[in-house]
Amino acid sequence: MDKRKILIVDDAEINREALAAILEEDYDCYLAADGEEAIAMLEEQKVCYSIVLLDLVMPKVDGYGVLEYMNRANLISEIPVIIVTADNTESAALRAYMLGASDLFLKPYVPSVILKKIDSVLYFSDQKRNDPLTGGFNRGTFLKQAETFLNSVQNRKDYAMFYFDINNLKAVNQMFGSEEGDRLLKLFYNDLVTSETRPDVVARLEADHFVCLAEKSRIDLERISGRMVRSMEISGKKVHVYARFGLYYIDDDTITVSKMIDHAKLAKENIVDASVKPYCVYEAGMSDKYIGQAEALAEFENGMENDEFRVYYQPIIEAQTGHLASAEALVRWEHPEKGLLSPGTFIPALEKNGYITKLDIYMLENVRKRLDEREQEGAPLLPVSVNLSWMDFYDESMRECIFKTFRGNESNKRKIRLEVTETSYAAMEQDNRNLFDHLRELGAKILLDDFGSGYSSFGMIESYDFDILKLDMSFVRKIENNPKSRTIIRKMIELCHELGVKVVAEGAETEEQVQFLKESGCDYIQGYYYSKPLSAVDFAQFANAYAKAGKIAASAVS
Numbered sequence: 231m232d233k234r235k236i237l238i239v240d241d242a243e244i245n246r247e248a249l250a251a252i253l254e255e256d257y258d259c260y261l262a263a264d265g266e267e268a269i270a271m272l273e274e275q276k277v278c279y280s281i282v283l284l285d286l287v288m289p290k291v292d293g294y295g296v297l298e299y300m301n302r303a304n305l306i307s308e309i310p311v312i313i314v315t316a317d318n319t320e321s322a323a324l325r326a327y328m329l330g331a332s333d334l335f336l337k338p339y340v341p342s343v344i345l346k347k348i349d350s351v352l353y354f355s356d357q358k359r360n361d362p363l364t365g366g367f368n369r370g371t372f373l374k375q376a377e378t379f380l381n382s383v384q385n386r387k388d389y390a391m392f393y394f395d396i397n398n399l400k401a402v403n404q405m406f407g408s409e410e411g412d413r414l415l416k417l418f419y420n421d422l423v424t425s426e427t428r429p430d431v432v433a434r435l436e437a438d439h440f441v442c443l444a445e446k447s448r449i450d451l452e453r454i455s456g457r458m459v460r461s462m463e464i465s466g467k468k469v470h471v472y473a474r475f476g477l478y479y480i481d482d483d484t485i486t487v488s489k490m491i492d493h494a495k496l497a498k499e500n501i502v503d504a505s506v507k508p509y510c511v512y513e514a515g516m517s518d519k520y521i522g523q524a525e526a527l528a529e530f531e532n533g534m535e536n537d538e539f540r541v542y543y544q545p546i547i548e549a550q551t552g553h554l555a556s557a558e559a560l561v562r563w564e565h566p567e568k569g570l571l572s573p574g575t576f577i578p579a580l581e582k583n584g585y586i587t588k589l590d591i592y593m594l595e596n597v598r599k600r601l602d603e604r605e606q607e608g609a610p611l612l613p614v615s616v617n618l619s620w621m622d623f624y625d626e627s628m629r630e631c632i633f634k635t636f637r638g639n640e641s642n643k644r645k646i647r648l649e650v651t652e653t654s655y656a657a658m659e660q661d662n663r664n665l666f667d668h669l670r671e672l673g674a675k676i677l678l679d680d681f682g683s684g685y686s687s688f689g690m691i692e693s694y695d696f697d698i699l700k701l702d703m704s705f706v707r708k709i710e711n712n713p714k715s716r717t718i719i720r721k722m723i724e725l726c727h728e729l730g731v732k733v734v735a736e737g738a739e740t741e742e743q744v745q746f747l748k749e750s751g752c753d754y755i756q757g758y759y760y761s762k763p764l765s766a767v768d769f770a771q772f773a774n775a776y777a778k779a780g781k782i783a784a785s786a787v788s
């Protein structure tokens with residue numbers, strides 16, 4: 231930790247030197263020979279002074295003049311001032327206190343008393359400036375400290391602003407109590423302060439949002455991304471904690487710190503899929519296309535009541551034959567003002583608060599009804615997989631709903647499948663993982679979603695049983711230009727087959743990708759190459775056309 235900085239203002243050199251001699255062991259001392267010089271030093275804003283020791287009687291501008299300036303410049307609430315004077319009249323003291331001085335002591339002074347006094351004044355000023363939970367700066371102090379810091383550097387454009395957000399603090403609070411939540415916040419803060427990035431100014435802004443200013447040359451995005459997932463022992467249970475961040479590389483000398491924070495935050499809100507890449511860098515023209523958390527929550531219940539959520543179906547094609555095999559149910563929000571919204575714009579907000587479970591129950595029920603309807607129409611039977619969030623398993627009604635769907639219902643077992651992401655798997659406790667084994671024993675099919683997107687490990691495949699693995703889009707993207715990825719995909723498919731697991735490749739868009747996947751023995755392909763997600767009506771048409779052409783996969787029916 232750097233030493234804190236003290237500004238000593240006294241016209242008598244011997245007094246300045248004497249004070250500096252007492253203080254320099256614990257503080258960095260800056261000296262001003264009169265009020266004018268002191269004001270110039272404060273005005274520069276290059277040094278963040280923690281405290282000012284101020285003489286009253288001085289030539290040019292006296293101590294009162296300095297206090298008046300500090301009031302005008304709004305500094306008096308930021309930097310505490312201790313008056314050091316030989317004037318022991320009541321009127322001198324009163325006037326100084328009226329102008330905002332924190333304390334006053336008379337010359338000649340006793341060194342140990344001065345040190346104590348500075349200590350206690352600083353303690354109270356810290357209480358005002360700091361975030362009580364982490365002990366670091368609060369928002370207001372961060373804004374000022376960051377500004378001062380940037381004034382002191384040679385080139386602002388060598389720095390960047392980070393905005394961090396913890397994804398599942400709410401869940402930790404709800405499940406384990408707010409004390410554990412607080413512990414998590416402190417840990418996150420300490421991690422930031424001590425990270426390899428060595429940020430220059432750090433703060434918790436509010437709730438689970440943190441900011442820091444750091445030198446660009448020290449930023450290693452891979453490394454910071456790796457820190458965005460950590461496993462924590464909470465109340466004796468191992469829980470995964472995920473975070474994400476937005477980053478703004480300062481590219482404009484005139485921009486305020488508060489605007490820098492806005493940019494970094496906006497970048498954070500533009501993260502497409504945090505399990506693939508837990509950060510996003512600000513770009514000019516990045517618009518606020520994500521619904522704010524508060525907004526999504528406020529509107530969610532309304533949306534549910536007004537039946538604004540739609541189930542879209544994305545076809546999944548049997549790779550070797552090109553026949554239609556199944557579909558994935560994906561939610562869309564038909565928002566009365568904002569139009570058709572993609573899940574990426576509101577699911578993160580819902581996940582944070584457990585509302586996602588309501589949505590997932592809705593999806594499951596809706597898909598079940600639709601499949602029954604289709605069956606009655608005599609349409610070909612095509613299984614549909616629904617997405618589950620890890621939060622769902624902490625919800626009794628969701629667990630009940632899932633079991634009710636499968637227990638003793640042969641038709642549902644064939645028709646409805648469950649997709650669980652590998653990140654969800656990792657976040658779940660053992661009890662809930664066992665739940666999957668029960669579901670599988672009941673005959674439900676489980677898909678491991680997004681494999682290869684984030685922190686995949688072979689341990690995952692080794693330890694858990696599932697029926698189908700979904701290779702993440704990020705793999706498929708690399709088919710064209712990364713020979714290593716091609717080898718990994720080929721070997722993954724082989725490995726899965728040896729373990730009796732089928733493979734769906736997600737997000738295939740080009741002929742070349744599809745061709746490669748077929749040659750690699752991939753079982754199923756889902757991607758824009760075949761079709762985007764379709765409304766229920768459009769999907770029925772799509773399926774009917776395939777049925778008419780005799781192109782319904784045998785595996786769909788089996």
Ligand code: C2E
Pocket residue numbers: 544559560561572573574577586589590593617618619679680736737738739756757758759763
């Ligand atoms: P996911 O489960 O990985 O779903 C696949 C996503 O990839 C879908 O995005 C789909 O539209 C998109 N996609 C499919 N093929 C292609 C392609 O060829 N190119 C590109 N660029 N994209 C393709 P979508 O519908 O925006 O869903 C995003 C995510 O939202 C889903 O990722 C899933 O994690 C989540 N989600 C969607 N519906 C639900 C739901 O009902 N419940 C829960 N818990 N999560 C859902």
Ligand code: CA
Pocket residue numbers: 558617649679
């Ligand atoms: Ca999925």
Ligand code: CA
Pocket residue numbers: 679680700702736
């Ligand atoms: Ca997926």
